Amino acid sequence: MTYSFWRVAREALRGNTGWKPAWRDPVPKEHYDVIVVGGGGHGLATAYYLAKLHGITNVAVLEKGWIGSGNAGRNTTIIRSNYLLPGNEVFYEHSMKLWEGLEQDLNFNTMVSQRGVLNIFHSDGERDAAARRGNSMRLHGADGELLDAAQVRAMVPLFDFDNARFPIKGGLLQRRGGTARHDAVVWGYARGADRRGVDIIQNCEVTGIRVEAGRVRGVETTRGYIAAGKVGLACAGNTSRVAALAGLRLPIESHVLQAFVSEAIKPLVHTVVTFGAGHFYISQSDKGGLVFGGDIDGYNSYAQRGSLPIVEDVAEACMALLPCTGRLRVLRSWGGIMDMSMDGSPIIDRTPVDGLYLNAGWCYGGFKATPASGWCFAHTIAHNEAHAIIAAMRLDRFATGAIIDEKGAGAQPNLH
Amino acid sequence: MSKTAALNPSCQLVVIGAGPAGLAAATTAAKLGVDTVLLDEQPAPGGQIYRAITETPVTKRSILGMDYWHGAELVTAFRSSGARHVPGTTVWSVTREGEIGFSVGGAARLIEAERIILATGAQERPFPIPGWTLPGVMTAGAAQILLKASGMVAEGRVVLAGTGPLLWLLAAQYLRAGGRIVTVLDTTPPANRRAALPYLPNFLGSDYLGAGIALLREVKARVPVIGDVRSLRLLGENRVREVVYQSGTAPERRIGADLVLLHQGVVPNLNLANAIGCRQEWHEDQLCFVPVIDAWGTSSIERVAIAGDGAGIAGARIAAERGRLAALEAAHRLGRIDAYRRDAEAVAPRRAITRFDKGRRFIDLMYRPRAEHRVPQGDTLACRCEEITAQQIVEAVKLGSTGPNQMKSLLRCGMGPCQGRLCGLTITELIASARGVSPADVGYFRLRPPIKPITLAELASLPKSEAAVQAVVRG
Numbered sequence: 001m002t003y004s005f006w007r008v009a010r011e012a013l014r015g016n017t018g019w020k021p022a023w024r025d026p027v028p029k030e031h032y033d034v035i036v037v038g039g040g041g042h043g044l045a046t047a048y049y050l051a052k053l054h055g056i057t058n059v060a061v062l063e064k065g066w067i068g069s070g071n072a073g074r075n076t077t078i079i080r081s082n083y084l085l086p087g088n089e090v091f092y093e094h095s096m097k098l099w100e101g102l103e104q105d106l107n108f109n110t111m112v113s114q115r116g117v118l119n120i121f122h123s124d125g126e127r128d129a130a131a132r133r134g135n136s137m138r139l140h141g142a143d144g145e146l147l148d149a150a151q152v153r154a155m156v157p158l159f160d161f162d163n164a165r166f167p168i169k170g171g172l173l174q175r176r177g178g179t180a181r182h183d184a185v186v187w188g189y190a191r192g193a194d195r196r197g198v199d200i201i202q203n204c205e206v207t208g209i210r211v212e213a214g215r216v217r218g219v220e221t222t223r224g225y226i227a228a229g230k231v232g233l234a235c236a237g238n239t240s241r242v243a244a245l246a247g248l249r250l251p252i253e254s255h256v257l258q259a260f261v262s263e264a265i266k267p268l269v270h271t272v273v274t275f276g277a278g279h280f281y282i283s284q285s286d287k288g289g290l291v292f293g294g295d296i297d298g299y300n301s302y303a304q305r306g307s308l309p310i311v312e313d314v315a316e317a318c319m320a321l322l323p324c325t326g327r328l329r330v331l332r333s334w335g336g337i338m339d340m341s342m343d344g345s346p347i348i349d350r351t352p353v354d355g356l357y358l359n360a361g362w363c364y365g366g367f368k369a370t371p372a373s374g375w376c377f378a379h380t381i382a383h384n385e386a387h388a389i390i391a392a393m394r395l396d397r398f399a400t401g402a403i404i405d406e407k408g409a410g411a412q413p414n415l416h
Numbered sequence: 417m418s419k420t421a422a423l424n425p426s427c428q429l430v431v432i433g434a435g436p437a438g439l440a441a442a443t444t445a446a447k448l449g450v451d452t453v454l455l456d457e458q459p460a461p462g463g464q465i466y467r468a469i470t471e472t473p474v475t476k477r478s479i480l481g482m483d484y485w486h487g488a489e490l491v492t493a494f495r496s497s498g499a500r501h502v503p504g505t506t507v508w509s510v511t512r513e514g515e516i517g518f519s520v521g522g523a524a525r526l527i528e529a530e531r532i533i534l535a536t537g538a539q540e541r542p543f544p545i546p547g548w549t550l551p552g553v554m555t556a557g558a559a560q561i562l563l564k565a566s567g568m569v570a571e572g573r574v575v576l577a578g579t580g581p582l583l584w585l586l587a588a589q590y591l592r593a594g595g596r597i598v599t600v601l602d603t604t605p606p607a608n609r610r611a612a613l614p615y616l617p618n619f620l621g622s623d624y625l626g627a628g629i630a631l632l633r634e635v636k637a638r639v640p641v642i643g644d645v646r647s648l649r650l651l652g653e654n655r656v657r658e659v660v661y662q663s664g665t666a667p668e669r670r671i672g673a674d675l676v677l678l679h680q681g682v683v684p685n686l687n688l689a690n691a692i693g694c695r696q697e698w699h700e701d702q703l704c705f706v707p708v709i710d711a712w713g714t715s716s717i718e719r720v721a722i723a724g725d726g727a728g729i730a731g732a733r734i735a736a737e738r739g740r741l742a743a744l745e746a747a748h749r750l751g752r753i754d755a756y757r758r759d760a761e762a763v764a765p766r767r768a769i770t771r772f773d774k775g776r777r778f779i780d781l782m783y784r785p786r787a788e789h790r791v792p793q794g795d796t797l798a799c800r801c802e803e804i805t806a807q808q809i810v811e812a813v814k815l816g817s818t819g820p821n822q823m824k825s826l827l828r829c830g831m832g833p834c835q836g837r838l839c840g841l842t843i844t845e846l847i848a849s850a851r852g853v854s855p856a857d858v859g860y861f862r863l864r865p866p867i868k869p870i871t872l873a874e875l876a877s878l879p880k881s882e883a884a885v886q887a888v889v890r891g
Contacts, residue, residue: 015807021815066822073825183825263833263869308509308517308526309884315875326873331833332864 003107022187023194028201028226032060034381035219035228037206037242038235039063040072041182042359042366044189044200045374046232046381051196053375054382059198060228061190062221064205068186071236074304074336075367076259076291078272078283080117080177081142084133087392087404088345089140094389095372096142096176102371108188110180111286116271117177120152120159122166126277130172137174145173155271158324166277166320178272179283185370209246215354216246232357232381234373237302237337239360246353250360251342251398255296256335257364258306260314262328264288273321280317290325292318296338296364306335338364345404348377349386349395357381358395423502423527425881427451429746430516430529431499431739432507432688435463436732437724438535439490441739441746445533446499448747453527454494455505455518461491463537464557465732473567479592480564481585483627483732490736508866510534510692514719517865517878524874526881531719531746534689535739538682538725541704541785542842543578544792547650548678549800556586556679569595572674575659577601577648580681580783581628587635599671600635601645601661603680605786612781619775624731646786650676680785684726687837691863692720698856701780702729703790704841705860712745713738721745729780733772737765790842791849798846799839801832806846813850820844820861833869836861 001007001020011018034050036043039061050056063069079099081092098105099112121130127146134144148170153161161168190200201223208220209231218227235242237254264287274281282292294314297306311333318325341347341361346369351358359377362369372389379387386394397403431442434456442454454461462469466487477485494501502520509517514529540555547553556576562568569590574597576587587600619625635641642663649660651670660670683704686696695708695716706728713721721742724735741762748758792798792806804827812826820836820843823829829843830836836843840861848855866875878884 016811019811019815025816066818068825069822262872307511308515308878309880311509311517311875312878312880312884315872315878318872319876326871326876328872329833329869330866330872330875331869332831332835333866334864 022191023200026199026201028060028204028221028223029199031218031227032199033058033229034232035059035226035230036061036232036234037219038070038233039067039190039200039202040070040234040236041068041185041189041370042236042373042377043232043234044186044193045370046234046359046377047198048189048193048196049375049378050382051193051198054378056382057197059193060226061193061198061200062204062206062219062226063200063202066202067190067200068183071336071338071366072182072186074259074334075182076281076283076293077179077182077367078117078177078281079112079180079368080174080272081368082117082119082133082137082144082172082174082177083406084136085404085406086140088406089136089142091372091376091389091393092369093140093142094375095369098371098375099180100176102188106188106192108184108191110184110188112180113178113286114176115178116173116175117274118147118152118155118171118173118271119274119276120168120171122169122277124169127170130170134172143174143176145175147171147173156269156273158268158322160321160323163320166275182367189374206242206245209242209356211246211353211356216356230355230357230381232359232377234359234377236339236360236362236366239339239358241302243351243358246351246356248351248353250358252361253300253340254302255298255338255340256301256303256306257293257296257338258310258314258333258335259291259293260330260333261285262290262325262330265290265328269322275317275321278317278320280314280321282318282321289331290328296340302337304335304337306333338362342398343403343405345406346373346393347395348373348380348390348393350380350384351395423453423500423525425526425879426528427453428529428750429453429531429533430455430527431533431535432456432510433463433535433537433724433726434458434461434501434503435465435535435537435724436487436490436736437537437726437739438463438533439494439739440736441533441535441723441743442499443490443494443497444740444743445746446497448743448752450743450747450750450752452499453529454499454501455507455516456501456503457506459503461494461501461503462487464561466490467561467564472564474564474593480589486732506868506870507688508868508870510688510720512692512717512719519870519874522874524870524878526878530750531721533713533739533742533746534720534722534726535724535735536685536688536726537735538729539685539837540679541681541683541790542838543678543680543789544796544798544806544842545648545650545678545789546796547652547656549797550650550652550656551654552652552656552674553650553676553678556583556677559590559677560586563589563593567593569593570675572596573598573672574675574677575599575601575671575673576677576679577603577645577659577661578679579604579785580679581624581779582682583679584628584631584635586677586679587639588631591635591638597639598673600639600641601648601659602641602643603645603648603786603789604643604783606644608782608784611784612778615775615778615781619778622775623772624775624779646788648789680789681783682725682729683841684728686726687835687863687867689715689720689722689726690860691865691867692717694720694722696860698854699728701777701784703784704729711741713742714745730776731772734769737768737772740765787849791845792842798842799829799832801834801838802828802830804829809843809846810850813847817847818851819847819859821859823847824861830861835863835867
């Protein structure tokens, strides 16, 4: 079913009772050319681009819960491409361009809102770093503007500009950055993949990976064995556990990151703001709730819940930046499991097992990468070779030393 | 505030809730030498059943009845037990490691406890019928709070509708206090009598039998009671004006009303237990989830015990005894008493539980509310915070949503300020009925701290221990 103005109008008159499921609920086949493990944004995007760009449609996406029930449904929905190093910036700018055309491509409203992403700074040194980053972004075809304090004030007047510890001196703004509706991204890719023949199999947990003579043959699941020509892993915080099923030990730690949402209020924060010095970021949802988060909890965990010291730390940072939020009630907090790589940058690559591919190490910024991650991972799986865009995102870089040691990209375990 | 400021950052036992279970648990534990703190949301002890017992303006004892004044003994014993009482406290987070986040006087605090007893009691079952969100519609429990805490009854025409023993108790208390009840609409399905009949002999030995019959007679002598009420609807533009119902096979009837009080039984208040991750299971007789506990009330999380109606609806007398059992076990595990003494002291509470449990099955089956009053249809709101209708939930099930947590991402139901407290059971039962499976297979919302909304300023004021500072200092 194609979504169009006429169909929306017709359903509005019929009480929205004529909508059909947007993807099938197929029984797993015995064999697939490609199995993608993980039905989050990255996994579904991978299947979508495999089918759309590489003509590989005998594909299954296996998801242990329902699609989008992991980090795809737990993030703070920010999209941006404000990186410094070429190894990252080319990739994230590719992702940003895909975001900009995603709704037309998928025929699905993913609510991409280019409301801007503003990184604020507090000192001359930080201004220099922001200018350097902005220049790098522009050199790579992205947009970036250096704002002074007055320009920041015009955007978010309620900041505490004269905070004794962190006076706001300006910010680096990427106007093309913003937010997208996380669940809709999952549903859009799922629908697109399904329409091209991909089987989306939910409630199907992978319990084993069969490897024979150094080559992957298929996966054991809670719904039986499924043979596969190739297997791609896109399972975020559970990557270490799933990869271990094939005997792989990865340079990844799993950490919990918490996020919070307040009660809904009138528009207060019109853009996405990151307050790097306070390990804090905030935006406002379309419904009006302030969505914010901070640092990772700092210990390894597979639990989707965090600890109270970080809660206090995040609330304190919010109060430091926006003192007016003090009387706002926090409605809910939640945690997601982050696959933290040792240099803070992702891994999209082949593995020592033939036919087994890895998409991981997203640290706490996987959502914005969703389109390009799927796009590049599909290429890697289809051609058994990495695309030039992700040439640096190799698995062996932690052995060779060719790491992508981006600073200021968020928390990373090797720095703490 | 000064009391709280003096509170140590850790203690051996924290009891949450100062109803019968919490008061009895804290008293028992403190008397055995356990360092005990009782946190409670209300300004005065008593919980819901004994609300405001120490300060109610309703001093004429016959109005609230002897079952209410029984609570005074519990409070007196508690006052002399040595346990510390921190009233006016909202507990918004409990971790499996025993860290409890709470707010009092506008500031957030932490306390660490070796053991925790949740005595969070019961809450009223949602009653999602057409018009249930109109101004002028309250739960019977809310009316009871007004009566106990402030001595207030409503003016105008009050209609009481629903089922369950507490409906009759409130009706009697209301009438004695001078309230004017126009009609009681009894929604108890007549078929329940047949289902409950085999358990009648057991109920004949119950302590509640005589009191129950007296209550029924008292109310029926003063107010018209209409039985077998179904298809209940509430009408009105900006507030409720009329109640529409059918009784038996008679045609639809209407009565005017200024205030409608709804009640169809109580269910365990599981919000904290659920957020900590205590296992729970579906109770088919009581039509609600109950926590999985052992004979001492210990939940699936070893540090946490659950006592009182929060562990399954059984009434105030059993709640207090279950509180004592949980406290004995806590004292034992904390090394204050040995297993022999624990078991010896548990004999009397267990005997009392057997006594007061007589007829429970009869009451459960007799007052099981109608499906049509639990599982709404069409445009009736299921989740009132996010304004999600029953039909929307059914449509989402057709599109493949299988449970309440997935429903959150599709419709946002249960994500408003009440965090699903008011709609949780309704959503579960709606999905179960649309899928044609048991609520046990559908499950419940996974609740997240803060269990109750708390301001950012309170969160930011959490005191920092050395360990907490270390947890966030990097590099």
